[in-house]
Amino acid sequence: MNATPETLFAVLADPTTHASIDRTGNVRESIDQARITEAGQFFRMAMYHDGHPDQHYQIANLVEVFDEPRAIAWKPGTESSETGEVSFGGWVWRYDLEAVGPAHTKVMLTYDWSGLTPEARAVQTFPPFGVDYLEQSLKHLAEQATA
Numbered sequence: 001m002n003a004t005p006e007t008l009f010a011v012l013a014d015p016t017t018h019a020s021i022d023r024t025g026n027v028r029e030s031i032d033q034a035r036i037t038e039a040g041q042f043f044r045m046a047m048y049h050d051g052h053p054d055q056h057y058q059i060a061n062l063v064e065v066f067d068e069p070r071a072i073a074w075k076p077g078t079e080s081s082e083t084g085e086v087s088f089g090g091w092v093w094r095y096d097l098e099a100v101g102p103a104h105t106k107v108m109l110t111y112d113w114s115g116l117t118p119e120a121r122a123v124q125t126f127p128p129f130g131v132d133y134l135e136q137s138l139k140h141l142a143e144q145a146t147a
Contacts, residue, residue: 001138003145005097005105009069011144012036012095015043021140024133031058036074039066042086043074051124060086071096073110089120095141107141109134 001008011017015030028046036043041063048056058079065073073094077086091113098106111134113126120126 001105001107001142001145002103003105003142004103005069005099008095008097008105008107008141008145009072011141012072013066013068015045017144018045020144021137028056036063036066036072039063041066044079062086062088064092065094069097088117090115090117091120091126107138109138 011021013036015036016033019027019029021027026047026049028048031044031046032042034043042060043063044058044060046056047059059076060079061074061076063072063074065071071094073092075088075090075092077088079086091111092115094110094112096108096110098108100106111127111129116126
């Protein structure tokens with residue numbers, strides 16, 4: 001991509017940009033609005049999906065990797081309205097950034113669902129996103145970084 005790792009990481013660490021990276025209408029908006037600053041942090045997103053029982057719902061993402069400006073990863077979860085406890089389905093979104101020139105970066109997007117729980121597998125076919133979706137996400141990330 002024609003952007004520095006620092007610029008790309010700044011976009012990824014800002015949950016308010018995630019809907020623009022996704023552009024499917026599934027990721028709606030950041031609820032917390034706060035920048036991601038460390039592993040262990042949660043950031044919540046408003047979501048929409050026709051196949052979800054509530055259609056409009058929220059996810060609580062737990063940041064697993066925060067290695068600025070090299071890597072960032074989070075695992076989506078569902079937060080109980082009664083207990084506040086978050087349960088995870090077993091998949092992770094990860095971006096690895098490697099400088100390959102003064103203002104160019106190699107970006108690897110990994111959607112790892114190898115930890116998928118039997119409960120999650122029972123309600124959705126995995127992977128729900130194909131290669132085209134991942135390629136489009138990377139294209140949208142590049143557009144956000146150069147805007």
